[in-house]
Amino acid sequence: MNKGFLLVVSGPSGVGKGTVLHDLMNTQHNLVYSVSATTRGKREGEIDGISYFFIDHDKFEKMIENDEFLEYARVHNNYYGTPKEFVERKINEGKIVILEIDVQGAMNIKKSTDDGVFVFIAPPSLAELRNRIEKRGTETLEDINIRMNNAIGELKCINEYDYLVVNDHLNSAINSVNEIINAEKHRVFRSDYVYKEEDDD
Amino acid sequence: MNKGFLLVVSGPSGVGKGTVLHDLMNTQHNLVYSVSATTRGKREGEIDGISYFFIDHDKFEKMIENDEFLEYARVHNNYYGTPKEFVERKINEGKIVILEIDVQGAMNIKKSTDDGVFVFIAPPSLAELRNRIEKRGTETLEDINIRMNNAIGELKCINEYDYLVVNDHLNSAINSVNEIINAEKHRVFRSDYVYKEEDDD
Numbered sequence: 001m002n003k004g005f006l007l008v009v010s011g012p013s014g015v016g017k018g019t020v021l022h023d024l025m026n027t028q029h030n031l032v033y034s035v036s037a038t039t040r041g042k043r044e045g046e047i048d049g050i051s052y053f054f055i056d057h058d059k060f061e062k063m064i065e066n067d068e069f070l071e072y073a074r075v076h077n078n079y080y081g082t083p084k085e086f087v088e089r090k091i092n093e094g095k096i097v098i099l100e101i102d103v104q105g106a107m108n109i110k111k112s113t114d115d116g117v118f119v120f121i122a123p124p125s126l127a128e129l130r131n132r133i134e135k136r137g138t139e140t141l142e143d144i145n146i147r148m149n150n151a152i153g154e155l156k157c158i159n160e161y162d163y164l165v166v167n168d169h170l171n172s173a174i175n176s177v178n179e180i181i182n183a184e185k186h187r188v189f190r191s192d193y194v195y196k197e198e199d200d201d
Numbered sequence: 202m203n204k205g206f207l208l209v210v211s212g213p214s215g216v217g218k219g220t221v222l223h224d225l226m227n228t229q230h231n232l233v234y235s236v237s238a239t240t241r242g243k244r245e246g247e248i249d250g251i252s253y254f255f256i257d258h259d260k261f262e263k264m265i266e267n268d269e270f271l272e273y274a275r276v277h278n279n280y281y282g283t284p285k286e287f288v289e290r291k292i293n294e295g296k297i298v299i300l301e302i303d304v305q306g307a308m309n310i311k312k313s314t315d316d317g318v319f320v321f322i323a324p325p326s327l328a329e330l331r332n333r334i335e336k337r338g339t340e341t342l343e344d345i346n347i348r349m350n351n352a353i354g355e356l357k358c359i360n361e362y363d364y365l366v367v368n369d370h371l372n373s374a375i376n377s378v379n380e381i382i383n384a385e386k387h388r389v390f391r392s393d394y395v396y397k398e399e400d401d402d
Contacts, residue, residue, distance in 0.1 A: 120389070126396055155396045163387040164394055176387055183384030186364040186377055188321070193365055195327055195356045 003190045004030065004095040006070075006087055006113060007181065010106045011121030012151035014133040016167045017100055020121060023174045025098070028181060032090055034099040037063070040078040053083065071101070071108035082109070091115075096181060103157045110160065117184050119177060120161040124168045126151065204391045205231065205296040207271075207288055207314060208382065211307045212322030213352035215334040217368045218301055221322060224375045226299075229382060233291055235300040238264070241279040254284060272302070272309035283310070292316075297382060304358045311361065318385050320378060321362040325369045327352065 011017045025031050037053040039060050048054050055063075060079045063069060072081030082099060090097045101109070109116055123129035129151055133144055158164055163180050167173040184190075212218045226232050238254040240261050249255050256264075261280045264270060273282030283300060291298045302310070310317055324330035330352055334345055359365055364381050368374040385391075 122394060122396065152396075158389055158392075158394070161389050163384065164389045164392045165387055166394060176383065179380040179383040180387060182377065182380040183364065186366055186381060188359055188362050188365045191359075191365045193323060193359070193367060195323065195353070 001094045002185060002192055004091040004093065004097065005184060005187075005190065006034075006091065006097050006099060006109070006116040007184075008106050008109055008116050008118045009098065009100050009121065009177075010103050010119075010154065010157075010161070011167075012123065012129060012154050013147050014129055014136070014151075015121050015123050016132070016170060016173065017121050019170060020165075020167065020174050020177055021098055021100060024177060024181070028096075028178060030095050031181075032095050032097055034082055034097050035086055036080055037069075037072075037083050038078060038080045040080075053086075070112050071105050073105060084112075096185075103154045103160075107157070107160060117163070117180070118161040119163045119165060119180060120158050121165050121167050121173065121177075122155060122158065123151075124166055202295045203386060203393055205292040205294065205298065206385060206388075206391065207235075207292065207298050207300060207310070207317040208385075209307050209310055209317050209319045210299065210301050210322065210378075211304050211320075211355065211362070212368075213324065213330060213355050214348050215330055215337070215352075216322050216324050217333070217371060217374065218322050220371060221366075221368065221375050221378055222299055222301060225378060225382070229297075229379060231296050232382075233296050233298055235283055235298050236287055237281055238270075238273075238284050239279060239281045241281075254287075271313050272306050274306060285313075297386075304355045304361075308358070308361060318364070318381070319362040320364045320366060320381060321359050322366050322368050322374065322378075323356060323359065324352075325367055 009017055009021060025033070035049065035053060037055055037060065039055065039057050042048065042054050046052065060081065063083070064072060068084055069081040070084050070087060072079055087097050106118060110118065123132070126148065130144065130148055133139060133147055139147070165173050165176045210218055210222060226234070236250065236254060238256055238261065240256060240258050243249065243255050247253065261282070264284070265273060269285055270282040271285050271288060273280055288298050300310070307319060311319065324333070327349065331345065331349055334340060334348055340348070366374050366377045
């Protein structure tokens with residue numbers, strides 16, 4: 001069995017990352033979402049080990065000390081992080097572990113692993129991104145402007161990624177990420193191919 | 202328009218490289234075969250600039266001096282080589298230039314370019330490779346043994362390649378090489394994506 005890999009996916013809020021990834025989860029075998037650890041309390045309906053690994057503050061900080069996270073961040077008063085153990089175990093089982101994360105998190109992961117595949121999903125233009133966010137109708141003008149500023153900051157980091165997929169048409173973007181996953185499965189360094197000598201008989 | 206790239210394809214004789222590549226040429230846009238230069242005489246039906254660039258001995262050696270080949274080799278009394286100019290021109294036109302070449306040639310190309318995509322096509326097993334060569338019914342037992350020895354030598358170099366495709370089922374191998382090409386088109390460093398700032402109006 002070939003080894004799997006970590007697929008890190010970033011892109012501005014509103015670009016359609018979630019939709020692309022949900023579709024892939026439904027159609028590709030061998031994909032799993034990375035499960036984060038967090039110190040925030042469990043909400044109704046959340047399941048430990050599936051929604052998150054819920055752990056307490058002390059344990060989280062001990063895990064930081066022991067270098068057990070691919071990346072972590074403190075948001076308000078809570079920690080969120082990607083436990084190495086989960087990712088590595090799944091990769092060894094041949095799984096492709098999907099991690100949807102912002103650019104800063106992705107760059108931290110890049111520092112702590114040399115075997116990740118980094119995909120950036122970009123909008124065809126900033127105007128179109130604003131369009132999509134406005135269409136949702138859930139944000140105030142101020143929120144939208146903040147998102148657009150963040151988007152510009154993220155787009156400046158595209159060069160840090162391996163692959164760029166422009167989400168112009170959803171199906172074509174899904175297909176492109178799918179092809180990237182399938183191509184990466186054929187990387188020589190992940191292969192367990194051994195040519196079998198023939199039996200001399 | 203994104204830049205193209207050089208797709209170097211190797212694999213043991215009899216593995217089905219030609220069949221895979223012919224199919225891709227018929228179904229993928231933007232592929233061209235690399236055209237080699239040679240000092241051997243033009244045969245009936247061959248066209249200069251399409252079958253080969255037919256050039257004389259002196260010119261070939263001058264081109265070697267001027268570092269105008271990605272790789273070249275002398276076979277019996279004739280030179281064969283891959284002219285850089287053709288490959289670079291096609292890449293700048295956005296084409297994917299396909300070069301089917303033995304492992305030694307591929308390794309020489311690897312030294313002279315840092316933007317090639319190297320694909321190795323391998324048989325499911327040596328026994329199956331022997332099967333395929335025997336089925337052709339065109340080779341003597343001695344020829345077959347020489348091919349099998351060469352195959353083993355080539356398979357030892359798989360680690361020098363980027364991607365490995367096992368040609369177990371032809372359609373699945375074609376599909377895999379196709380996905381590798383499409384994924385490589387999304388490489389960030391080949392992209393001309395520029396996010397357009399919106400007009401403030």
